[in-house]
Amino acid sequence: MAQTMVPSFWPALPELMLAVGAMALLLLGAFRREGKNMCVLSAALLVLAGIAILFQSGETTTFGGAFAVDPFIRLMKILAIVGSLSAMAMSLNYFRNENLTMFEYPILIVLATLGMLLMISANGLIALYLGLELQSLALYVLAAIRRDKLRSAEAGLKYFILGALSSGLLLYGASLIYGFTGTVQFEGIAAVAASGGPSLGLLFGLVFLLAGLAFKISAVPFHMWTPDVYEGAPTPVTAFFAAAPKIAAMALLIRVLFTAFPAISGQWQQILVFISLASMVLGAFAAIGQRNIKRLMAYSSIGHMGFALVGLAAMNQEGVSGVILYLIIYLVMTVGTFAFILSMRRDETMVENIDDLAGLSRTRPMQALALSLLMFSLAGIPPLAGFFAKFYVFLAAVKSGLFLLAVIGVLASVVGAFYYLRIVKVMYFDEPEGEAFEPMPRELGLLFSVAGLFVLVFFLYPAPVLKAAQNAAAVLF
Amino acid sequence: MIEAAFFYLYAIILVVSAFMVIVSRNPVHSVLFLILAFFNGAALFVMLGAELLGMLLLIVYVGAVAVLFLFVVMMLDIDFAEMRKGLLKYLPVGGAVGVVVMLELLIVFGSWAAAPDAASHLGAPAPEGLTNTEALGQILYTKYVYFFQLAGLVLLVAMIGAIVLTLHHRENVKRQNIPDQIARTREMAVELKDVEPGQGI
Helix, strand or coil, X not given: CCCCCCCCCHHHHHHHHHHHHHHHHXXXXXXXXXCCCHHHHHHHXXXXXHHHHHCCCXXXXXXXXXXXXXXXXXXXXXXXXXXXXXXXXXXXXXXXXXXXXXXXXXXXXXXXXXXXXXXXXXXXXXXXXXXXXXXHHHHHHHHCCCCCCHHHHHHHHHHHHHHHHHHHXXXXXXXXXXXXXXXXXXXXXXHHHHHHXXXXXXXXXXXXXXXXXXXXXXXXXXXXXXXXXXXXXXXXXXXXXXXXXXXXXXXXXXXXXXXXXXXXXXXXXXXXXXXXXXXXXXXXXXXXXXXXXXXXXXXXXXXXHHHHHHHHHHCCHHHHHHHHHHHHHHHHXXXXXXXXXXXXXXXXXXXXXXXXXXXXXXXXXHHHHHHHHHHHHHHCCCCCHHHHHHHHHHHHHHHXXXXXXXXXXXXXXXXXXXXXXXXXXXXXXXXXXXXXXXXXXXXXXXXXXXXXXXXXXXXXXXXXXXXXXXXXXXXXX | CHHHHHHHHHHHHHHHHHHHHHHCCCHHHHHHHHHHHHHHHHHHHHHCCCHHHHHHHHHHHHHHHHHHHHHHHHHCCCCHHHHHCCHHHHHHHHHHHHHHHHHHHHHHHHCCCCCCCHHHHCCCCCCCCXXXXXXXXXXXXXXXXXXXXXXXXXXXXXXXXXXHHHCCXXXXXXXXXXXXXXXXXXXXXXXCXXXXXXXXX
């Protein structure tokens, strides 16, 4: 019998806390049969895990090299936890108003977050798949959590079927990569790819793997599920979908490409250039005709993922730190916008059409001002934060000679500016119809104003965020 | 020699029972033939020395999946005879597809050659002198414990999801409560009334 060493559990402490905590909360909920305080407890659990991540340092791997921790991974994990926490805060009011008392909802968010942390930390194909699947399964259930509503059930089913298909593609790619390299560890794959060059089987595997991951970040041509799922899912769940899972999947994509396939970067660069171009263009044009603000945000997120991928396609350190910066700013803008969308209530029901915003500047001037700031920032108008996000990824693309990509990206963001500015126009220049929205609940107001302030004052003191992004990106090179 | 005899025995029963799954009139018989097919498949795995796979086939497919099928067949009112009417009509097309798949398999296995250095890439080669159940058990809970636990978490989420999306706590349903039934006394259940003659209650 071979002697085995007990692996070190310390690097995985935040994940262990989340896993054990989620199971404890599940027992608590099952015995009490009600959701009282469950959101607060789950949020506290996420905060504790976040603190545990902040206290870690250095680079290490454990569990036989399947689980890695380094500054890049830690930053992405913190971002994912911040996204989940904001989604949790945003759902409080929704659940209060709709009289929902499911204790499973916050626990599923915790488990989805656990899946995200595990996939960000994944250092091999098996860990990658298991983390991704843990996250996705929890998300499918969350999309369908209003099972009494047809739209929600439809969104859940659609997401599940397409998600299962993409997981199948990803697994097929992973099995091909394993078959042609003989290892599932990222370092091992990198070594084989560097010594043997791009063999046909490895390329096939890489393409399938990228297709699976592109589905998770909803990049064109794997974006079809996004508008329907965003529209059908309950709005706090949509807010969650738009923020945290995108960041985790993008982090995973960066890690896979830069730790497992740096040797054949010329091969995947073409794929990324295409995906990024298609996402930017589709995100810009398809959103023009949307009347529902949740669908609009779906196309907007497709476009933003395209912009972020520009930095990845540049394949240099500036590019990756640009992507990280982009993700941070995208997270803040998305959380702020969804905090506003969740407060669009009139006559005890939620409204989600853009026309309902008409005359907001007269009924709620401060909200209109903050939302305009967020819209200008999403459109990328200086000096707001969204401009710097785009600026750094385009700069990186120009530095590595991808002029066409940068030019088309700038054009796409001009087209995209149209529909963001239309929202501003509806708020400021259209006559108000109906009464004012109900007053904003405190937690939504807090998130909304913090996001508005962040995009406004980012240019005054961007150094800490820039520095964090650069430090994180430096690990990968 | 005797191995070959057993192989053909199991293989023939497997093929015949698989065929019977499709053609038998009674859906319950179909499921029972399916279980028989699984048993023969398990026997073939054992003959190959992969006893773990054989036992998994029995436990997972016979123990869980086939019994689930049986439930579905018995609980749902599906007219299987109606569904099977098209069998003869679709036989030529189905048969052609079967022949093509068979030819493909022949081509694949006819020209199959394992890569010469494939064995050197093995992540966890089976140690000599151990059954494959033992060999797997030795690494599944030690070297691969992380993946094992992650898979467990994925299943936990799947279970939570199934419960959240399907369980209804219905009010006003009369449930059996055994302590209540036992605690019931004659005094609680029977009320004596004095009835005046000719008046009723």
